[in-house]
Amino acid sequence: MAAPKIIVIGGGLAGLSAVIKIAEAGGNVDLFSIVPVKRSHSVCAQGGINAAKNLKGEGDTTWQHFDDTIYGGDFLANQTPVKGMCEAAPGIIDLLDRMGVPFNRTPEGLLDFRRFGGTLYNRTAFAGATTGQQLLYALDEQVRRYESEGRVRKFEGWEFLSAILDSKGVARGITAMNLRTMELQAFPADAILLATGGVGALFGKSTNSVVCTGSAQSAIFQQGAYYANGEFIQVHPTCIPGEDKLRLMSESARGEGGRVWVPRQSGDKRPIPQIPAADRWYFLEEWYPKYGNLVPRDVATRAIHKVVYEHHLGIDGQPMVYLDLTHIDRETLDRKLGGILEIYEKFVGVDPHLEPMKIFPGMHYTMGGLWVDNDQMTNVPGIFAAGECEYQYHGANRLGANSLLSCIYGGFHAGPNAMTYAKSLAAQEGDGGAAAELARQTEINSTLMKSDGTENPFRLWRELGSTMTKHATVIRYNKGLQEADEKIVELLDRYNKINLSDRSQWANTSFAFTRQLKNMLELSRCVVRGALLRDESRGAHYKPDFPERIDEQFLKTTKAAFTGSPDGPRIEYEAVDTQFIKPRPRRYDAAK
């Protein structure tokens, strides 16, 4: 029997991890990516990767990591996969170390670890402040090695459009578009694996990269895959607002001792060094004495919101608070945080060694994503998913430095499972539906190319982003969510009157974007409808009108199914696997 052919879509940490495992197991891989894989969004991760290696004599264990993750996620994550991830983490760090990731070291030459939010242990391995970049490169290099051996073919500059499903609804390949020639093509495969990352673009500006549109997930969702827990969106407490995006200021800044504060007096005009400690309000340390500045992200984000919008203590009346590193010596800062301080200085023009940074929360991560089973397969046979594009590992809120881990673990898990599946797959009938799917995509493209309405796609996108940011991030009200859903329906209607200012058939980036926009709109409804129906507060999902967590009713995974009707996705609920740790109240103002 010929070696199975697996198509992996997306070349970030999850995709590359899957590729490596498939190639190692003797499979052949076609790897599709919009950008050269080395430029994937995983490079942006800064702070580190969690693993309970217990190299600091603290008695850390994988069980403790598991408990922190479940508790941090407000008990919404299925416990079996999370337990597996935490147990595998120390081995994953060792592997990355063997691959040459330049992790920071102790004087004895061992791996160094630092503390991150939502835990009391030094559990986060790191490579300066560019851990994601270093991890991605290590995996990219291994994939390049397999590529040079002919096990992997890369299709960089191709955009995934849809799955090819046969008459029984089984995946038999994909259709994709060449982003230079704009040519459409069908590619057969025995299984396909999505590792297509986050959905930041639904919110206009976020910390995500340009390619993080959620378009691929949405396409699969519209072909019958469930989208789970879409309403759980992480807003990172410390971002640098910008014209083109929100730049992340890593949690590691707080992990290394950074303190969040505002002047107690609104409009305090004194230069910062002249504001004595007594006149500075270190509100996180005051409200959460045990965890201090290292409370989980949802908690820190709401606290900053409260200080700015209820106490009206934003710096100079602006929605900003200080993140202060100036009390830490320069040498330590440069060694442990160099990369991120450089980002701040470069993009803001102020030296954070000398002056506290001004930060504000921004959309950062989706805990929700494609529904997958414990083998990482969606409900569509033959379609697997790994990384941020699936929902499995973070529940209602993700802990810092768990994302890199979940990407790699998810890819390591999904790749071999896709191989096992592919080996027992029955032969397809005819072309498996390839010609029909290619015809459907060709039709979509030619209709869009001919569109000559009045709506500019980039402006529609801005409207979507501001609506989503206003109604579906930190604080949510049912009235606002309802408004947001109506707005999306309006935008979907206006989408039909789009004006494509560029109709060329060569490297047409606005055409590609306009195709993604449709998918963004459909996926946004999963976020909004899921949030609307979840009348409780849990993790990142916070409704002042329903401030408590209600386990009896909502300790459930939200599953959205595409209907194609104007009413939007159908929402179903599924019980959560809580077999190891009994849900208990989640609070960070005291020891858990």
Add this chain to the structure above:
Amino acid sequence: MATKTVAFEIKRQASPDAPAVWEKFEIEWRPGMNVISAMMEIAANPVTAEGKPTTPIAYDSNCLEEICGSCAMRINGRARMACSALVKNFEQPIKVEPLSKFPLVRDLQVDRSVLFENLKKVKAWVPVDGTYDLGSGPRVFPQDQEVSYPLSNCISCTCCMEVCPQFNDATGFVGAATIAQVKLFNNHPTGKVLKEERLRALAGDGGIQECGFAQNCVEVCPKQIPLTNAISDVGRDVLLQKAKDFLRG
């Protein structure tokens, strides 16, 4: 009061065979704006300074944090990343052009895959036995990590190749970025097992001897990678390797 604007001139080229033309844009000034946010504005309102409708600019970008290496282009004549090009730091009109040493795709997009091919030629990876749990990695002292980490920060933007006088079709020079990766992997306790192969890959035509020591690479590198140090270290190793290979016959 008239709104403050920023003047741009952007070089457009619809395809590799199409003629290049310059288009002018006047964009409303916003605090903190950079070259990328200006191009986003153009996409949302694709009209030139003369009021002529045009198309959104084609350009590569992704992270916008100067870490993915996508948005390298020439801004006021200098190769750099567009995302970190804050408008306030540039003389106007801000002239934006594609990198000149790589095959043009469209507008500001160029094909830089040659770098990834070069990385294959020098086997820029650590040849691990497998991805199973094989125990911890080699010990690395902080002093060694501090040498390798900066080299590992290379974002493959190719600015160092763009500004190198020796990087052209005539020499086939691999460029500074690839040479720095050779140093990185040759210094790794496991990666050094392929050291001889890497050095031989840099020994022939297009190899390290093509370097003319112009030092433009190190000046332009957005990540301040010690490229010229890497070139001299690897250059010495390549010579030693050549001598060894000669003596071995």
